[in-house]
Amino acid sequence: MSSVYNDLTLAMKRKTDRIESIKKKIKNKEVMLTVSRVLIYSSVILLIFQLNSLWNKTLSALNNSTFIDSNAILSLFSSLSALQLYTIIILVISIIFHSLYLKSLANLNKEYNSLRIDIISSLERKFCEHKEDCNCKTNYIKYMDELNIDVIFK
Numbered sequence: 001m002s003s004v005y006n007d008l009t010l011a012m013k014r015k016t017d018r019i020e021s022i023k024k025k026i027k028n029k030e031v032m033l034t035v036s037r038v039l040i041y042s043s044v045i046l047l048i049f050q051l052n053s054l055w056n057k058t059l060s061a062l063n064n065s066t067f068i069d070s071n072a073i074l075s076l077f078s079s080l081s082a083l084q085l086y087t088i089i090i091l092v093i094s095i096i097f098h099s100l101y102l103k104s105l106a107n108l109n110k111e112y113n114s115l116r117i118d119i120i121s122s123l124e125r126k127f128c129e130h131k132e133d134c135n136c137k138t139n140y141i142k143y144m145d146e147l148n149i150d151v152i153f154k
């Protein structure tokens, strides 16, 4: 923790803690988003390589029943190889997680940005415990720069 942190007002300390924690959560979510994206791409590529066999299995499952009912889906799934089945399951799960991460990342970014703008406004008001002129504001901006948090531009 930088030395400027100790000179901040209590409210600014809380805001700084919070924005750092949101920033960490955003980074984690971005990693998880990349992982789920890689899983989606790899399973799609894997399925494309098996397209011919998948297509034949779908056709025969549809031929064996007049309507697309649960039996057709069941017979399709029972005809799939273990690899195809796992690939489809991984694809579906990755898509679900990917959309959950996207939604949660959007919420985090919204929270992050409103807190960031709030901190920018705080920089213009009482911000540290010092009575006279000090370097806290400059040091704080530098400190946030190191964390890759922009507290200058709204």
Ligand SMILES: [Zn+2]
Binding pocket: 007, 128, 129, 130, 133, 134, 135, 136, 137
């Ligand atoms: Zn100060």
